[in-house]
Amino acid sequence: MHQQIGKKIFIYLFILLFLGTFNNQKLLDLNQFTLKNIIIETSDSTNFVELSDEILNQKELNIFFINLKNIKNIIEKNNLVEKYYVIKNYPSTLKIKIVKTKFFSRLSIDGKTFNIGTNGKLTEEFSNNNNLPFIFGNPSIDDVIEFYTIIKTSKFNFNNLRNLFYYKSGRWDIETIDGIIIKLPNDNLAKKLQEIHTIISNKDFTNQKIIDARIINQLILYD
């Protein structure tokens, strides 16, 4: 009987303390953790307003419970994004740092021209980027990225190419800005590019308009 009275006293004391002490309304106001600001920092002046609008349109906006997977999907959906970092700035700000993709080539699909970014995504072209090499044919984006990587690792500068021609067999021809056509083989591309670059860089190399490197161990030059 004595023990039961002791327990009750503790319960009453707890209720008294919990309800009787001062109550910080602000502490209980969960609205202050609602996402209000999204700061997007970009590597150039590109405007990503639509990204912040889309993030703010989400159901759950409490910064503690915000679904980062959703935010990731929203950002990655944007074709201009190459890399990004998301930082929570408590209590109500989300900071997103975006590195914009670099366009390296252009491709026409069904009469529409697209820019191909280093992130492997296509962006419909609204203003002419005539200085970018144009791809003829229907390569997959993986083929293009693979070829771009090979060219990048070679001594050729991708910006010094005028046109790229893709064949169904997976082979590429390239046209340099000097008007030289290089017919590349399917295999050993890096090695062939190295050899061709050595030949083109030679002072004695003049008036040759076509370099055919398709045959193993041979380079055929045409006027």
Add this chain to the structure above:
Amino acid sequence: MIENDDFINLFVIKKNSFLVRCFSRFDHTCLYKNEIILEDHQIDSKKNIFKYFLDDNIYKIEKNNNQFVRDIYLVVDDEKFLTINLCIKKNILGDLNFEKESFNLISKIKNEIKLNYKEFSIIHILIDNYLVDGVEFKFDKNLSSIYCKDFSIVITFVLMPSFSILDYQKVFADYQISINKIVSGEYLKDYSLLEKANYFDAALKILLGNNPNEVIILSKKQENRGFFEKFFHLFS
């Protein structure tokens, strides 16, 4: 693959695009089509892009038709053509033998053109009008001979520089393809407007010789085939 000639392969070279259409020779249905549109800055690479266009499409056409492409028709729609409009008149003072006189006059004027424009080749000879005593005349086969003082033909010659033709022939020769006929794009446009037909229907009409105002020149000599060629064609 077989070497029949069941298809009409038509390549069109425009200022800013290349087109190809393959039609059935029997019902003129379009069996294959493709197109490349060039941007202004790509005009410098036009020849290289055209070669790529041929590489890509000739293979596809041959696969699609299960036939080798041996010859093609080419529509060139740029400013390389030279158009000469002229009129030739002959004093008749008697009965007019229309067919004979028109043939003679056209032959005569064709030879004059050939003589005076040695660096050009005749692509089209188009009859604009026949005039009998200065009045427009429409030929009717049932018409008996008519008495007249003079007979004239108003005629248009469309010429193309021979080196351009040679260039095109060289490009197609790389694929073992010969050019059957070159058509001027300007003439084709005019004809399609006149006939109210679309571009390719009009092209087919011209290629098949359905324009009654165009003079078609046929070679007198039949091509001599070698023994082996005859032998191979015996079974094809």
